[in-house]
Amino acid sequence: MTTQNITGLARRLEPFDNINTDYVISGRYKFSIQDPKELAKHIFEDINPDFAKKFKNGDFVVGGYNFGCGSSREQAPQALKASGVSAVLAKDFARIFYRNAFNIGLLLIECDTDEIDEGDKLTLDMKKFKLKNVTRNMDVDIKPIPPLMQIFLKDGGAIGHFKKHGGFSRLDSTVNNS
Amino acid sequence: MNKTIAEKILSDHSGKNLKNGDIAICDVDFCFGQDGTSSIIIDSFEKLGVNKIFDKSKFCIVIDHNSPSPSIGTSTIHKKIRNFTKKYNAKLYDIGVGVCHELVPAMGHVTAGDLVLGADSHTCTYGAINVFSTGVGSTDLALTLATGKNWFKVPETIKVIASGKLPKGVYSKDMILNIIGNISAGGATYKSVEFSGGAISSLSVEARFTISNMTVEMGAKCGIMECDDKTSLWLKKHSKKKSRPVSSDKNANYCDVREYDVSKLEPQVARPHTVDNVCSVREIKGVKIDQAYLGTCTNGRMEDLVIAANILKNRSLHPGVRFIVAPASKMIYLEALSKGIIDLFVKKGAVVLAPGCGPCVGTGGGILGDGEVAISSANRNFKGRMGNPNAFIYLGSPATVTASAIEGKITDPRKYL
Numbered sequence: 001m002t003t004q005n006i007t008g009l010a011r012r013l014e015p016f017d018n019i020n021t022d023y024v025i026s027g028r029y030k031f032s033i034q035d036p037k038e039l040a041k042h043i044f045e046d047i048n049p050d051f052a053k054k055f056k057n058g059d060f061v062v063g064g065y066n067f068g069c070g071s072s073r074e075q076a077p078q079a080l081k082a083s084g085v086s087a088v089l090a091k092d093f094a095r096i097f098y099r100n101a102f103n104i105g106l107l108l109i110e111c112d113t114d115e116i117d118e119g120d121k122l123t124l125d126m127k128k129f130k131l132k133n134v135t136r137n138m139d140v141d142i143k144p145i146p147p148l149m150q151i152f153l154k155d156g157g158a159i160g161h162f163k164k165h166g167g168f169s170r171l172d173s174t175v176n177n178s
Numbered sequence: 179m180n181k182t183i184a185e186k187i188l189s190d191h192s193g194k195n196l197k198n199g200d201i202a203i204c205d206v207d208f209c210f211g212q213d214g215t216s217s218i219i220i221d222s223f224e225k226l227g228v229n230k231i232f233d234k235s236k237f238c239i240v241i242d243h244n245s246p247s248p249s250i251g252t253s254t255i256h257k258k259i260r261n262f263t264k265k266y267n268a269k270l271y272d273i274g275v276g277v278c279h280e281l282v283p284a285m286g287h288v289t290a291g292d293l294v295l296g297a298d299s300h301t302c303t304y305g306a307i308n309v310f311s312t313g314v315g316s317t318d319l320a321l322t323l324a325t326g327k328n329w330f331k332v333p334e335t336i337k338v339i340a341s342g343k344l345p346k347g348v349y350s351k352d353m354i355l356n357i358i359g360n361i362s363a364g365g366a367t368y369k370s371v372e373f374s375g376g377a378i379s380s381l382s383v384e385a386r387f388t389i390s391n392m393t394v395e396m397g398a399k400c401g402i403m404e405c406d407d408k409t410s411l412w413l414k415k416h417s418k419k420k421s422r423p424v425s426s427d428k429n430a431n432y433c434d435v436r437e438y439d440v441s442k443l444e445p446q447v448a449r450p451h452t453v454d455n456v457c458s459v460r461e462i463k464g465v466k467i468d469q470a471y472l473g474t475c476t477n478g479r480m481e482d483l484v485i486a487a488n489i490l491k492n493r494s495l496h497p498g499v500r501f502i503v504a505p506a507s508k509m510i511y512l513e514a515l516s517k518g519i520i521d522l523f524v525k526k527g528a529v530v531l532a533p534g535c536g537p538c539v540g541t542g543g544g545i546l547g548d549g550e551v552a553i554s555s556a557n558r559n560f561k562g563r564m565g566n567p568n569a570f571i572y573l574g575s576p577a578t579v580t581a582s583a584i585e586g587k588i589t590d591p592r593k594y595l
Contacts, residue, residue, distance in 0.1 A: 018363045018452055022560045026567075027539045030214060031244050032251035046562035066364030069397060070560065072299040074218050074315040094397055095368045096299055100315035148201060148329070158317050159225050168203050168327050 005125050006086045007134075008058035011051070012118040013044065019063045019090075020070030021097060023047050030075045036082035043079050057084030060122050062113050064090060068097025077101040086124060089113050089131075102149045105157035110143040180429040182335040183402050184370035187310040187424055191293045198334040198431070207292040208236050209322045212278045214243040214539070215297035217255045218316035220262045223323055231266050232326035238269035238287065240278035244541045245534040247273075252541070276507025276533045279303040279391065279475035284507060289413055290405040291422030295322050300475050300557065305390035305402035306383060307409050308423055310370075312399045333370040333399045334433040335426075336361075340377035342441030347592035349485075350385035351477060351555070351575035353377065354392045355446040357438060359456025367397030369433065372426060377440045378403060383412040384481045391476050392557050395453040445590050447553070448573040451561040459578055459590045468550040469500045470583035471564075472576055473531070474538045477555035478506030480513055482576040487519045489580040489594045495527045496586030502544050504531040528583075540565030553582045 013019055029042050044051040061080065067090035068076065077100045080088065087107040101108050109124075111131065116122070121134040131140040145153070155161035162168075181189070181197070189196045191204035211219045216239050223231075231237055239259050247253040256273075263270040271281055278296065281287075283304050288294050290308035294301065299313035314328070322328045340353060371393050378386065386403055393401025403409070405423035413421050444458040472478070472486050483505060495501050503523050505511040511533055514520045523530055531537075537544030538556040545565030546552055552564060552571050559571035574582070577591035584594070 020558075020560050022558075022563055026562050027214070027541055028562075028565055031255065031541050032249060034217065034251070034255070046567035066367060066397060069363060070299060070558065072215060072297055072313045072315050074215065074317060077315075078218075092364070092367065094364070095399055096313050096315060099318055103315060103317040158321060159222060162226055162321060162324075167325055168321075168329065 005123055006058065007121065007123045008060050008086045009056070010062045010116045010118060010120040010122055011055055011059050012062045012116065013047065015047065016064035018066045018069055021068055021073050021076035022070055024068070024076035025073065025079045030073055036078040039075055039079035040083040043083055052083070055083055058086050059084070060086050061088045062090070062116050063088070064113060065092055067093050069094035072096045072100070074100045074104065077104055077106045081106045089116065102152045103158040105153060105160070107153065111140050115140060179427045180431055182370065182426045182430045182432070183308070183372055183404070183424050184310060184333050184335055184400065187291060187293055188330055188332050190291070196332045198332050200332045202330055202332070203327050204293055204330050205327055206236070206295050206322050208282070208287050209295045209319055210238045210240060210278060210282060211297040211316065211319055212239070212243050213241045213245065213252070213255060213259060215316045215319070216259050219297055219320050219323065220258060222317040222320035226320060226324050228324045231268060231323050234266065234268050236326070237323060238271060239263055240271040240275070240281055241273050242277045243535045243539050245273040246532065248542045274508060274532045274534070276509070277475045277478065277535055280479065280506035280510070283307060284416055284509065286417030286419065289417045289419040289421040290409065291424050295319060295328060299394050300391050302393050302398065302400050303387050303391040303475060305393065305400050306386035307413060308403060308405035310400055310402060313394060331368070333368055335370045335372055335430070336366055336434045336436065337372050337374065337432040339375040339435065339437045340373065340440055341375045341437065342377055342439040343380065344377060344440050345443065347577060347595045348440070348443050348445055349575040349577065350381050350388045352443055352446040353438070353440055354389045355448055355456050355573065356443060358392060358396050358448070358454050359446070361396045361436070363395065363452055363454040364397045366393065369398055371398045371401045373401060373403045377438070379406055382481060383408055384479045387479070388476055395557060445575060445578050445592065447578065447588065448559050450559055450570040450572065453557070453559060453573065459574065459588060463588055463590060465572070465588045466551060467499060467553050467582055467587060469502065469544065469546060469552040470579050471502045471537050471544060471552060471554040471556065472579050473502070473504030473506065473536060474556040475506060475535070476557040477576050478504060478510070480510050482555065483510065483514050483519050485576045486580040487522050489577060489591060490522065490526055490584070493584050493594070495583050498586050499583050501528040501583040502531060502537055503528050504536045505533050507533050537564055539563070553579050553588055555579050
């Protein structure tokens with residue numbers, strides 16, 4: 001995980017709440033395409049056919065409540081990560097998607113996304129973990145990332161963590177101390 | 179003691195005294211993947227660098243989501259799965275055996291008190307037989323496959339008390355649609371839902387699966403029921419595993435208690451494009467349909483096929499409707515064959531597909547055309563779910579699906595009972 005400042009544009013979704021993983025990447029692609037970079041060309045296609053074309057490396061995906069509900073498909077966070085998403089910002093996240101994202105090292109941030117408009121320039125200070133809406137010249141309050149998820153991010157995801165510590169034993173002691 | 183079922187099962191599997199909010203490493207009794215998730219399970223497992231699976235008797239892969247393969251891409255994934263299960267001598271249910279959420283309990287892999295992970299979001303289905311079962315992604319499943327464990331955050335619990343007697347023509351599917359409409363798509367996120375009350379105990383185990391199956395549609399981690407005499411009998415018939423029934427304590431802590439009286443409930447439908455967009459059939463009747471689909475892990479069981487057959491028996495399908503039926507497993511298919519139900523469906527003009535997830539996931543047969551409308555006994559009606567983002571999906575009970583197939587429009591089934 002980088003410790004640099006990340007700057008990108010806000011890409012707001014419509015519909016805003018209950019973005020399911022079928023919308024992130026349709027079921028018809030998960031069997032025909034296995035390369036996450038190819039999948040990335042089809043993100044949010046069913047609700048916004050131009051989304052992937054306009055999305056630039058470093059941009060932020062912005063949604064409302066219950067982001068990532070529905071299917072357990074890990075192709076959803078994979079495709080977002082391969083698109084170069086800096087972070088997904090939402091009011092809250094569905095649980096399977098939440099685990100999947102941190103497991104593969106995709107950053108999710110909970111905050112009040114009503115304050116972020118389409119195209120707003122955002123800067124995330126990874127060192128202090130602060131988010132600024134540069135366009136509106138205001139700080140966005142963000143919910144702290146739980147200690148366990150911070151460990152996964154630092155280790156490059158669950159597999160990185162597993163290989164570094166030889167399984168769950170290290171995780172067990174970390175959890176108990178946190 | 180003041181523990182919920184979720185707190186007890188996770189405590190039992192971690193060796194610790196846990197309450198909601200705690201995080202713990204737990205031993206998992208059974209885990210599995212399906213063909214939409216197993217390719218990444220295999221990739222992640224191989225990246226971990228381990229060379230054996232933790233216990234081959236506690237794992238299987240089911241090829242059900244896109245089966246038989248309709249494309250080269252899918253065939254490549256299926257081949258990879260077959261090679262993997264062969265290499266590790268692991269259990270594989272190949273094409274045509276059935277849908278994972280029918281097979282995992284019916285083949286006896288899980289029993290009351292178990293902790294189960296599946297790389298499929300509807301793994302919560304086995305809550306109906308007192309199992310703490312929940313869906314995870316592929317990498318999580320690979321970690322469990324390597325270690326037999328995973329990390330769990332102990333969920334808070336919503337208690338749902340359903341009382342009253344279901345009126346004729348109203349089913350467990352109508353109950354859960356009504357509850358989801360009330361709690362909303364994100365209303366139970368990261369929570370366990372405990373179902374109880376007379377309206378639950380009066381249901382068959384099959385009908386209870388429908389309720390637990392759909393709890394993920396309100397964000398829940400699991401939807402669990404107590405083990406009663408019906409459950410014990412069902413388990414004895416299907417599994418050799420020793421069951422360890424778990425009940426909640428009298429003073430268990432619930433974050434919310436919701437009471438529902440089902441005695442005046444009417445047939446329900448979820449309208450496009452969210453599962454919590456629920457109303458009674460009466461409010462929308464008249465919506466014309468092009469396709470009706472009976473099947474899936476929600477409502478593709480024997481009881482569901484019998485309900486449909488009884489309605490269709492002395493009537494005809496609407497000429498403008500394509501009626502697609504997919505039994506949830508080969509065993510159900512065979513039983514329906516022996517009872518003349520498949521014969522009836524085919525003679526009436528229905529298309530009977532091989533057991534599998536079929537049209538529900540929009541990858542194989544039954545893809546809708548632009549502007550077309552389907553009524554389905556499945557659990558999701560997201561835009562594009564049945565393969566076309568320009569189509570419209572309504573969800574209802576097997577009876578509502580069949581009555582609608584007869585009339586060519588969404589129809590209250592009670593007039594046919």
